[in-house]
Amino acid sequence: RKEVEQDPGPFNVPEGATVAFNCTYSNSASQSFFWYRQDCRKEPKLLMSVYSSGNEDGRFTAQLNRASQYISLLIRDSKLSDSATYLCVVKVHYGQNFVFGPGTRLSVLP
Amino acid sequence: DAGVIQSPRHEVTEMGQEVTLRCKPISGHDYLFWYRQTMMRGLELLIYFNNNVPIDDSGMPEDRFSAKMPNASFSTLKIQPSEPRDSAVYFCASSLIRSNTGELFFGEGSRLTVL
Numbered sequence: 050r051k052e053v054e055q056d057p058g059p060f061n062v063p064e065g066a067t068v069a070f071n072c073t074y075s076n077s078a079s080q081s082f083f084w085y086r087q088d089c090r091k092e093p094k095l096l097m098s099v100y101s102s103g104n105e106d107g108r109f110t111a112q113l114n115r116a117s118q119y120i121s122l123l124i125r126d127s128k129l130s131d132s133a134t135y136l137c138v139v140k141v142h143y144g145q146n147f148v149f150g151p152g153t154r155l156s157v158l159p
Numbered sequence: 160d161a162g163v164i165q166s167p168r169h170e171v172t173e174m175g176q177e178v179t180l181r182c183k184p185i186s187g188h189d190y191l192f193w194y195r196q197t198m199m200r201g202l203e204l205l206i207y208f209n210n211n212v213p214i215d216d217s218g219m220p221e222d223r224f225s226a227k228m229p230n231a232s233f234s235t236l237k238i239q240p241s242e243p244r245d246s247a248v249y250f251c252a253s254s255l256i257r258s259n260t261g262e263l264f265f266g267e268g269s270r271l272t273v274l
Contacts, residue, residue, distance in 0.1 A: 081261050083261060083262075091267070092250060092266060092268055093202070093250075093263075094265070095260075095263070098260065136202070144215060145190055145192075145209070145214070145254070145256065146207070146215060147204065147261075148204070149201060149202040150201070151201040
């Protein structure tokens with residue numbers, strides 16, 4: 050089983066739609082969680098950290114369920130510019146090994 | 160401020176040749192990471208350094224791969240001899256752990272093709 054697994058995608062949604070991505074992780078010692086965004090042929094960039102109580106940044110909402118070892122990302126009112134691959138990232142509390150999921154590709158269509 | 164700088168951006172080489180990828184991290188960052196990305200395997204951590212010291216190289220595929228960080232502003236990833244299965248995008252990233260954001264700052268990547 051992979052350490053971090055994500056919905057395979059791709060997700061093709063119309064502008065204005067709400068879309069949710071799921072991620073599960075296998076290492077119960079994981080302590081820090083993130084969503085990164087990677088545009089086509091570009092480098093990954095941090096989208097947002099994920100906190101235990103859940104957090105929101107504009108149209109983006111991240112949730113964490115430690116008991117189920119599950120992370121989610123919700124995008125509301127999706128824009129064409131949201132088209133990218135979304136990577137779930139997990140880090141255990143020891144060391145600095147950031148483990149990236151395989152990513153879920155999103156295409157927002159006009 | 161300049162971000163993480165990698166070179167070359169693109170490299171095409173023949174099997175058996177030596178390849179050297181270079182990285183300049185963001186000034187002041189204390190961690191440096193080398194990742195490899197392929198369609199099949201996604202982003203894989205190869206090795207990371209803390210204050211120029213290699214901490215975890217368990218992701219380095221085999222002895223053909225080596226990485227060094229002679230000083231805080233420079234790192235290399237070397238493949239010798241290269242093989243077609245090494246074709247991938249190699250990313251360097253740096254971070255400042257003291258900032259506690261956990262953010263990795265990636266370079267634009269070096270796209271390697273081994274024929």
